[in-house]
Amino acid sequence: MNASSHQTEPKRRGRRAGGEDTKAALLAAAREVFVERGYEGATVRSIAARAGVDAAMVNHWFGGKEGLFAKAVLQLPIDPNALVERLLDGPDEKIGERIVRTFLTVWDPIGGGPFAAMVRSVTSHEQVADVLRGFFVQTLLKRIVGHLDSPDGDLRATLVASQIIGMGMVRYVVRFEPLASADADTLVKAIAPNLQRYLTGDIG
Template identity: 45%
Template sequence: MVEGRRGRRPAGQDTREPVLAAAREEFRERGYEAASVRSVARRAGVDPGTVRHWFGDKTHLFTASLGLADVDPAAIVRAAADGPVEGLGARLVRAVVDLWDADYGDTVRLVIPAVMADPGLRALLPQFLGAELLGPLVRRLDVDDAPLRTSLVASQMAGVLMTRYLVPIEPLCSQPPARIAALVGPTVQRYLTGDLPPA
C-alpha cells in the first residue's frame, strides 16, 4: 500500500479533529509555551488559517484539546481584575466557581480525571494556568515571589474544585458561589497580595 503524499489537506475537508489530534501531540512534545498555531498547523498538514478558523488562537486550541472548548481564561482574568485590588481573591474564586457551576460540575468531573491520567497533559496544565490565567493576574499586581504566589493560588483553587465537584465535602460543596467566594477569597487574597513567611 503506497503511503499518501504529505501536505496540506484539501480545502473543504473536515479538519477539526485532525487539528485537535495534532495539537495534543504538539503540546505534549513541545510544552504549552513553545507550541504555536503554526507548529500545530504544520503537524496537521493544514494552513494556520484553518487552525484559527476552528479555534481562534493558541489558548482556545489548548482548552479545546482538553475538552474545554467553551472555557475562556481571558474572561476569568477580566472578571477577577475588574475592581479594587482588595477584592481580587474573592472575585477570582467567584469567577472560577461560576464557570464550573454552569453545568453543575459535569465538565470538571469528566475532564480533570482524564487530564490527571495522562502524564503529558498533566504536565501541561500548570504551564497553561501560569501563562494564561494566574500568571497575568499576579503580574498585574507587581508583587515579589510571583511564581510562589501563583502556585499557592493554584493549590487553593484546585482544593475548591476537588471538594466541590470531584470528592464533594459537605457543607462546603453545597454552598452558593457567593458564599464560597466570601469564605475562600480572603485566603486567595493573602496569597496574591499579603505578606508571605520568609524562606
C-alpha cells in the same frame, strides 16, 4: 503508501470544507501535540501541520494558542484572554472574590465534568500535568500576579493554584459535603479572603 494516503485524505477534506471539519481536525491535533510536547513546546505551526491545515486557521477559529488549548484540553466555555480580562476588571482588593466566583460560574453550569476529567488525566499522565502547569501558572495566574506587581509572584501564583484546584477537586471530583453543594456566595465568602492574601497580602 496506501496507508499514508488514507491518513491524509480526511485532513484534505477538512481543509476544503473550511468549516467544522477543519475545526475538529485542529482540536484533535491539539490534544495530541499538547500532551506530547507540553504547553510551551506546542506551537501553532506544529498543531496546524498535524491537522493538515493552514496555521492561520488557529487564529481564525480559536484566537490563538491559548484559546485552542482551552477548547481542546480544558474544554473551557470561555476564551482564556477574556477570562483574564474579566478577572482584572475591578478593584485589586476584590480580585480574590472575582477569581472564586468566576471559577464557579464557569464550571458549575456544566457540573464540573471537564474539570474532573482533567484532574483524573493529571493523576495518570505526567505529560498532562506539565501542560496544565504551563497553562494555569504561566498563562493565567502569572499574568494576574504580574498585573498586581506583588513580590514573590511565582509563589503567589502557585498558592492560588493550590486553592482553586483544591476547591475544584473537592466540589467536582470527590464531592465532599457540604462544600460540593454549597452555593457560590458561601464559597466566595469563605475562600476569597485566603486567595486575596495569597495575591496581595503578607505571605510571610
